Amino acid sequence: MHDDASGRVFDWLDTAAERRRLTGLARRLRPRAATSPALDLAGNDYLGLCRHPEVIAAAAAAARTWGAGATGSRLVTGSTALHAELEAELAAFCGFEAALVLASGYAANLAALTALAGRGTLIVSDAGNHASLIDGCRLSRAEVAVVPHAQPEAFAKALDGHVHGHPGGDARRALAVTDSVFSDDGDAAPLSRLAAVCRSAGAALVVDDAHGLGVLGEGGRGAVAAAGLAGAPDVVATATLSKALGSQGGVVCGPRRVIDHLVNAARTLIFDTGLAPPAAGAALGALRLLRREPERAQRVRSVAATLHRRLAAAGLRAARPDAAVVSVRAPSPEAAVAWAAACGEAGVAVGCFRPPSVPDGISRLRLTARADLTPADLDRAVATVIATAPPAASGPTGVPADPA
Template sequence: MTGWADWVDRECRLIEEAGQWRTLRALDGGAPETAITNTGSRVVSFASNDYLGLSQHPSVKAAAIDAIQRWGTGAGASRLIVGSRPIHDELEAQLAGWRGTQSALVFPTGYSANTGTLATLAGPGTVVCSDALNHASIIDGCRLAGRRGAEVRVYRHADPEHLRAQLASLDGRRALVVTDTVFSMDGDVAPLDAIAGVCRERDALLVVDDAHAVFDVGADLSGVEVVRVGTLSKTLGSLGGFVAASRRIVELLVNRARPFVFTTALTPADTAAALAALEILRSGEGEARRRTLREHIEVLAPGHPTPILPVVIGDEPDAVAASAALAERGLLVPAIRPPTVPPGTCRLRVALSAAHTGEQVLRLRAALDELDLAVSTP
């Protein structure tokens, strides 16, 4: 019998031999221009999902510090055990108002918000239809729903007609459709209007993950029961996730969503930071930051709907080499490889932020041109 140490060593070597070995880099700071501490080099990072640069906003940082002074660094236990802090309730009320729902519930991460929601709402007597390119947290949530007895069907990416066909036969079962709003590796947007139309036809619950959505996609979701899942760690620059839905759905999650029931609550600092960031997002300053972000996108990919810009290369070694070439020019753009994307579709993933300067974006464009690399818009 192979011992654990031998098995672990063999698995590591298999990853290395496949050319898929990964190591961590250390960045000294969250601003776009920063230092890689284990190499000493300075880079402009185009790797962060801090789309509006709010993680570095003075008001957001001050709110986190104030929360630590009042409530300490941790929540102590799950909220069903130790209770909520006032800041949890305040953030949830503001999130519900922002998303236009009756209620909201915060989770420690966006990942746990998706897995907890899907595993709670989908079980025996449910058919779940999931977009083929949904995020791993949605995939894992669907797997958990499947273990609870739901039937999981996958429809072709952004294809409402295939979704309609998948829902043609329900045999009296409830239907749940789940999709990202913005897909994290291609930066394209789901056809939510058409998907909502299919949900109306089949009386399906629509679960929408807004994690990477910065701009309003303007979809008409009226007449559909909608659950909005989101993150506090990207556009809002903090940490955590949330679900915004009807009051009864949120009450059900409080009682049955295992990642909520059995996990220590979101820290006061993260909660306060997200609340301060949400206030900025909904203000004139937030609108100005979105305009700046839109201007940056137009420099690299005119008309592209999101700040996620893929540069599809293909083979893994070529993508890694392209990332290294940009790093030599002081630009951090990570290579995305399997299992995050399918083999043969390895890419660079450019993530733009309102915190980038115009000069930094022009530097990136010049470097991409020099290396004969182009954004692969859908």
């Protein structure tokens, strides 16, 4: 039997849910069917590899060979020859000494930050960083300085005096942390300038290349490689295998001694079940396909540029993309939700970002380019976004209006 008090312990959840409903911020899961006539500009399948026959075949072969699951932590039974093969090829492709594969991109970021920082360490974090980086900073127990978005001089100011002001011990450690491409507006971090700032201060640079791998750099080797930082002794790159590679999982790339340390210190590696073999097989199949077809990276960048050019020409406030993400600002959170819904009803799925998920507080549609979009697909997507745009999305003379 339960008394009346026990039935009220979660009453606060009803209040929180009502508050979300009234502010238009309630979320719900929307299961999708296996197939749909809708044009997908909401997912992150940048290279169109998620359903590629070769990638699916690689996943199936891995399942037949290794089974459906990893069966345990990587340090127990969850590390297979397939994982080692994937790590070796990812490290070589991205230009680093070594790589470590984890169950998700989120877990990879937590692993890197919690294992490389700690009490007495300073982490300087870009204000636009992804939630997984933010959580990694919090869990590291380090001192965290959040600096204005994409401003190397702000990183320099935060780092100044910390490293050289503490002779010896853990207090000398410092990390600068940034996304390579920010998922809200699709803009790229100034990685070369950030690396110079870090070297001047004696700090390490940790870059989440989730939106750069497969899209930027020669043949899609990523933003870190494009900036000439791949393999640097003071740079660590993380990435997800669920975007351009169309699979699941995450990876940390860096100097061999960094990876060895993560194996011994990263809790999301030590205490989590290893990446499922079918996902590892799919990621490896996608990586090999990309190496044979490097033009896919250039194609997705071209598609993103076309989306931006045509939407901006129509008077919409579309941000110029540095990779595959095209952001289109909406006048309010409510307008963004209605706009995304109207696009969906017209057969084009788009993302909808609004507070509190966006650090700048600006609501927007988020369109993701794909290398496999045809000219007809682009025509359809552009026409739909323009036709469903709220009146306040652009000014009366075609000049985009400021967001509310």
